[in-house]
Amino acid sequence: MITVGHCGYDSKHRTHLEMRRPCGTPDYTLLLVKTNAFFSIKGERVLTLPGTVILYDKNVPVHYGSTGLLFNNDWIHFLPDETDLPFLLGLEIPFSTPLSLPYMAQLSEYARMIVMEKHTDHPYREQIINSLMHALLYSLASQLKCPEDKVMTNKYYPVMNDLRMSILNTPHKKWTVEAMAEYVHLSPSYMQHLYRELFGISCIQEVIQARLGTARFYLRTTDISVQSIAALCGYENELHFMRQFKKFTDMTPSQYRSSLPPTT
Known part of the structure; x- marks a missing residue:
């Protein structure tokens, strides 16, 4: 103790x-x-x-x-x-x-x-x-x-990492480039450049991946409708969610759910 x-x-x-x-x-x-x-x-x-x-x-x-x-x-x-x-x-x-x-x-x-x-x-x-x-x-x-990570020595790393953690924790929020730039008090263009430089991914791609990761979790663990999952993950349009899901997984949400082994 x-x-x-x-x-x-x-x-x-x-x-x-x-x-x-x-x-x-x-x-x-x-x-x-x-x-x-x-x-x-x-x-x-x-x-x-x-x-x-x-x-x-x-x-x-x-x-x-x-x-x-x-x-x-x-x-x-x-x-x-x-x-x-x-x-x-x-x-x-x-x-x-x-x-x-x-x-x-x-x-x-x-x-x-x-x-x-x-x-x-x-x-x-x-x-x-x-x-x-x-x-x-x-x-x-x-x-x-x-070993020292040069990325973490960037003076903007703390606030940018705080933004990233917020995106990953609340991907359902209405994340736009303008909203992210305001979050870190930087210009939209510089914020986008810095985000990719620090984390190796664009800020918008980060939002998409976080939303789809959450969607896969709900599809695996609940019987909630696809429409409700789309809303939970921050999509205002169910069709847009379905298209984006298929683009990144090669399956529709329903196909993904059907491909999962039955739970016991």
């Missing part, structure tokens, strides 16, 4: 911040820093950019702060028990080392959920926090072990 102590999400300090703990803390400290900052590492002042993560070991000196008038971070103090200590150490996350991550939104989302659970009171709170901490640490270690 991993126990979380003090924690905070999206904490903003609008005055110069300098945190000193000469003897550290009796627990581990994880910081997700979203603004320019400095860290004192073995007497050396290290300047860092937004998107920096640092994991402090127990009882080690801690000294960090802002280099401007704003400091924004997520922070979690946690302590694994004897069972989970090998898990933490086995991830080989280096201690007291500022680590630059091109995309930290997923880690920050885990931190947000951990903070929310910490401030609630229900029978399974500790178990949920434990699971979220495992997920956060696994995600952090995974990013560190993967």
